[in-house]
Amino acid sequence: xxxxxxxxxxxxxxxxxxxxxxxxxxxxxxxxxxxxxxxxxxxxxxxxxxxxxxxxxxxxxxxxxxxxxxxxxxxxxxxxxxxxxxxxxxxxxxxxxxxxxxxxxxxxxxxxxxxxxxxxxxxxxxxxxxxxxxxxxxxxxxxxxxxxxxxxxxxxxxxxxxxxxxxxxxxxxxxxxxxxxxxxxxxxxxxxxxxxxxxxxxxxxxxxxxxxxxxxxxxxxxxxxxxxxxxxxxxxxxxxxxxxxxxxxxxxxxxxxxxxxxxxxxxxxxxxxxxxxxxxxxxxxxxxxxxxxxxxxxxxxxxxxxxxxxxxxxxxxxxxxxxxxxxxxxxxxxxxxxxxxxxxxxxxxxxxxxxxxxxxxxxxxxxxxxxxxxxxxxxxxxxxxxxxxxxxxxxxxxxxxxxxxxxxxxxxxxxxxxxxxxxxxxxxxxxxxxxxxxxxxxxxxxxxxxxxxxxxxxxxxxxxxxxxxxxxxxxxxxxxxxxxxxxxxxxxxxxxxxxxxxxxxxxxxxxxxxxxxxxxxx
Amino acid sequence: xxxxxxxxxxxxxxxxxxxxxxxxxxxxxxxxxxxxxxxxxxxxxxxxxxxxxxxxxxxxxxxxxxxxxxxxxxxxxxxxxxxxxxxxxxxxxxxxxxxxxxxxxxxxxxxxxxxxxxxxxxxxxxxxxxxxxxxxxxxxxxxxxxxxxxxxxxxxxxxxxxxxxxxxxxxxxxxxxxxxxxxxxxxxxxxxxxxxxxxxxxxxxxxxxxxxxxxxxxxxxxxxxxxxxxxxxxxxxxxxxxxxxxxxxxxxxxxxxxxxxxxxxxxxxxxxxxxxxxxxxxxxxxxxxxxxxxxxxxxxxxxxxxxxxxxxxxxxxxxxxxxx
Numbered sequence: 144x145x146x147x148x149x150x151x152x153x154x155x156x157x158x159x160x161x162x163x164x165x166x167x168x169x170x171x172x173x174x175x176x177x178x179x180x181x182x183x184x185x186x187x188x189x190x191x192x193x194x195x196x197x198x199x200x201x202x203x204x205x206x207x208x209x210x211x212x213x214x215x216x217x218x219x220x221x222x223x224x225x226x227x228x229x230x231x232x233x234x235x236x237x238x239x240x241x242x243x244x245x246x247x248x249x250x251x252x253x254x255x256x257x258x259x260x261x262x263x264x265x266x267x268x269x270x271x272x273x274x275x276x277x278x279x280x281x282x283x284x285x286x287x288x289x290x291x292x293x294x295x296x297x298x299x300x301x302x303x304x305x306x307x308x309x310x311x312x313x314x315x316x317x318x319x320x321x322x323x324x325x326x327x328x329x330x331x332x333x334x335x336x337x338x339x340x341x342x343x344x345x346x347x348x349x350x351x352x353x354x355x356x357x358x359x360x361x362x363x364x365x366x367x368x369x370x371x372x373x374x375x376x377x378x379x380x381x382x383x384x385x386x387x388x389x390x391x392x393x394x395x396x397x398x399x400x401x402x403x404x405x406x407x408x409x410x411x412x413x414x415x416x417x418x419x420x421x422x423x424x425x426x427x428x429x430x431x432x433x434x435x436x437x438x439x440x441x442x443x444x445x446x447x448x449x450x451x452x453x454x455x456x457x458x459x460x461x462x463x464x465x466x467x468x469x470x471x472x473x474x475x476x477x478x479x480x481x482x483x484x485x486x487x488x489x490x491x492x493x494x495x496x497x498x499x500x501x502x503x504x505x506x507x508x509x510x511x512x513x514x515x516x517x518x519x520x521x522x523x524x525x526x527x528x529x530x531x532x533x534x535x536x537x538x539x540x541x542x543x544x545x546x547x548x549x550x551x552x553x554x555x556x557x558x559x560x561x562x563x564x565x566x567x568x569x570x571x572x573x574x575x576x577x578x579x580x581x582x583x584x585x586x587x588x589x590x591x592x593x594x595x596x597x598x599x600x601x602x603x604x605x606x607x608x609x610x611x612x613x614x615x616x617x618x619x620x621x622x623x624x625x626x627x628x629x630x631x632x633x634x635x636x637x638x639x640x641x642x643x644x645x646x647x648x649x650x651x652x653x654x655x656x657x658x659x660x661x662x663x664x665x
Numbered sequence: 666x667x668x669x670x671x672x673x674x675x676x677x678x679x680x681x682x683x684x685x686x687x688x689x690x691x692x693x694x695x696x697x698x699x700x701x702x703x704x705x706x707x708x709x710x711x712x713x714x715x716x717x718x719x720x721x722x723x724x725x726x727x728x729x730x731x732x733x734x735x736x737x738x739x740x741x742x743x744x745x746x747x748x749x750x751x752x753x754x755x756x757x758x759x760x761x762x763x764x765x766x767x768x769x770x771x772x773x774x775x776x777x778x779x780x781x782x783x784x785x786x787x788x789x790x791x792x793x794x795x796x797x798x799x800x801x802x803x804x805x806x807x808x809x810x811x812x813x814x815x816x817x818x819x820x821x822x823x824x825x826x827x828x829x830x831x832x833x834x835x836x837x838x839x840x841x842x843x844x845x846x847x848x849x850x851x852x853x854x855x856x857x858x859x860x861x862x863x864x865x866x867x868x869x870x871x872x873x874x875x876x877x878x879x880x881x882x883x884x885x886x887x888x889x890x891x892x893x894x895x896x897x898x899x900x901x902x903x904x905x906x907x908x909x910x911x912x913x914x915x916x917x918x919x920x921x922x923x924x925x926x927x928x929x930x931x932x933x934x935x936x937x938x939x940x941x942x943x944x945x946x947x948x949x950x951x952x953x954x955x956x957x958x959x960x961x962x963x964x965x966x967x968x969x970x971x972x973x974x975x976x977x978x979x980x981x982x983x984x985x986x987x988x989x
Contacts, residue, residue, distance in 0.1 A: 176947075179746065179747075180748070258714075315748065322747070322748045322749050326748065341936075342747055343936065343940075343941075343944060344830075344831070344936045345830075370829075370830050370934065371934070372829055372830075372934045373931055373934060373940070373943065373944070374809075374829075374931050374932050374934065376813050376816075376932075377813070377816060377828060377829045377932055377933065377934060380813070380816045380817060380820055380821050380828040380829070381820075381828045381829055383821045384816075384820040384821045384824055384827075384828050385824070386820070386827060386828055386829075518947075547947075549697065549698075549700060549947075549948075549949045550697075552700050553697045553700055556700075587709075
């Protein structure tokens with residue numbers, strides 16, 4: 144009996160010892176929605192890129208200040224006007240042990256260009272990838288592309304051999320309708336590897352012991368557990384009860400409450416996303432207005448009246464609880480081409496607005512419908528409600544139609560909205576992205592009908608201009624034209640808030656994408 | 666009897682056809698799935714290509730016929746969001762919902778019947794009065810408020826139960842169960858309680874009303890007059906006679922629990938079919954929405970059919986009338 148007891152004690156103490164020796168730093172976190180797929184080219188969507196970015200790596204990364212830094216490429220340089228050359232990092236291994244070579248890079252770019260890829264717009268300037276040697280690749284572009292490295296920051300590199308073996312040479316095709324191996328399995332080079340993947344329920348990542356960055360790694364995380372929690376109140380409750388260490392999208396109104404807890408803290412930063420209204424100034428007659436035979440938005444005075452009637456400081460104070468930065472242009476600090484000067488607003492002045500309306504021939508205002516999403520941006524519907532009240536003060540009757548984003552966005556893209564809310568983030572951090580989509584007369588998201596030959600010309604030129612000083616001048620000119628024309632009504636740059644345990648040290652990033660390679664648990 | 670059952674089955678088929686048509690046609694108004702499937706940078710050609718592959722360009726009735734043809738074979742296509750077979754997804758998610766419903770039903774019966782009997786017998790005690798008052802809360806508060814309230818009390822404030830998720834599951838060859846581990850039970854308690862509260866109230870009030878009725882009948886009076894002990898009168902004689910309508914209602918309500926678990930599942934991030942439906946709505950994942958609505962309709966129709974047939978078996982009057 145005694146011997147048994149001793150043996151038992153011995154076993155117990157060993158297991159306890161082992162238990163202590165294996166004590167892991169587990170980071171548990173949550174957000175509203177899960178990544179859609181682990182195929183890094185299947186979906187170009189924030190949460191998906193963010194999850195895949197822990198597992199896979201791009202050639203070029205961004206540091207904490209969103210400045211480009213070396214990723215899988217050690218260095219890169221333009222080759223005149225014909226393209227770019229990238230030198231790859233030596234000694235990088237994929238999770239399955241295969242070496243990273245130039246061939247994998249060439250394969251990944253080809254894969255991103257495939258029909259079923261959701262990234263082909265980002266790499267469409269690349270005509271050809273030339274393998275110079277095992278660790279040097281040249282991207283031959285269709286004309287010069289000064290911002291190519293910026294476009295590659297969420298284009299992740301996959302292993303050619305692994306893709307061949309698992310029959311995922313082509314990205315998952317959303318339309319073809321079959322689950323490929325790459326949707327739930329991954330073989331990247333990144334700091335974390337997939338251990339378990341139950342979509343919408345639980346994703347477990349473990350530390351990659353062979354990551355090239357481990358020698359200088361700043362993180363001390365052994366394991367990451369991610370559970371999406373759709374309901375906002377439940378998400379906050381999980382943080383308050385200590386079940387998770389980090390909530391990515393805590394509701395703004397709960398941030399104060401989280402901060403008030405001793406063991407919790409919040410971080411806020413202004414996101415690279417600006418919220419604004421668009422006005423259809425292209426059509427000859429608005430669809431929802433009582434003004435017939437002409438379009439009031441064609442008159443700049445009307446657009447300016449709307450602009451000066453909006454009290455964005457009040458929106459910040461009342462609707463956003465202080466968590467917004469009133470904007471003068473529709474792109475945020477951090478985007479190339481943004482300046483403080485441009486971001487200055489025209490003054491809020493309802494009296495001047497009324498006069499402008501009267502000068503334009505609408506002394507009693509008119510009616511128009513405002514289309515607004517109700518599940519996309521921070522407090523989107525409330526912002527619209529506030530705007531309706533503000534415009535009423537200058538005599539404009541605005542009928543608000545707030546609907547889910549899945550119905551709202553098609554209205555803009557099909558160009559059937561007179562007056563709408565939109566928010567725009569800039570993954571490339573360059574003004575070109577804003578102009579090509581929102582100001583160019585052929586821009587896919589330009590629902591305003593704004594068409595200006597000079598702006599089109601500038602947009603097309605600064606896409607390929609490699610003389611950076613000249614390019615900056617063109618960007619500045621383009622911004623001053625559209626700001627003067629009041630194409631859109633800027634409201635604010637969104638502020639995001641992260642809630643986390645005081646035990647966790649994780650820098651907040653303006654692109655709202657956590658980088659756990661910088662996370663520390665104390 | 667055969668004509669009676671055949672007629673009932675025909676009615677069930679008509680209901681299913683109607684539900685499938687309505688659910689399918691509704692989805693033409695919920696937004697464009699293609700928007701969610703391609704990024705904001707996708708070109709018009711990309712959209713067009715996807716629309717064609719998905720068959721969204723075909724006329725409505727062609728799409729509906731295709732949907733119906735597949736649905737009859739239990740095939741609801743591929744989820745737009747996850748790219749997996751919808752039938753497989755439902756089967757995978759079903760254990761979570763069924764276990765939740767099962768535990769809720771147990772709670773509802775375990776609390777509802779004894780409390781109903783007690784309040785029926787001791788009509789004027791202060792305990793009965795307070796139980797009845799509290800039970801009113803169960804019917805009048807929306808489920809999500811009850812859920813959030815329980816989360817704040819038991820997870821945030823007391824820290825004794827997890828606020829969300831379904832941890833501690835064990836895979837039994839395709840059926841992931843929460844019943845075999847302590848963690849599994851811990852995570853099922855709060856959502857099951859939330860889902861059951863409405864049922865507890867309803868059963869309690871139903872049993873109470875029936876008890877009050879029965880206690881006034883002659884045979885209870887005679888039983889008492891014969892000097893039978895109270896316990897025996899209350900539980901063997903009275904309770905037994907109240908249970909027939911109660912069981913009918915419970916049977917019907919299990920269908921309701923499955924269908925309406927979606928709010929509870931969203932609040933507690935319980936990975937069942939209800940949560941799957943809500944996620945599908947966000948994404949305009951039409952195949953999942955259509956399949957789920959048909960699935961719920963099928964449950965209701967089946968339960969009703971079974972109840973009808975059972976009535977026929979139990980109640981001789983129906984047979985005598987030739988099944989009219």
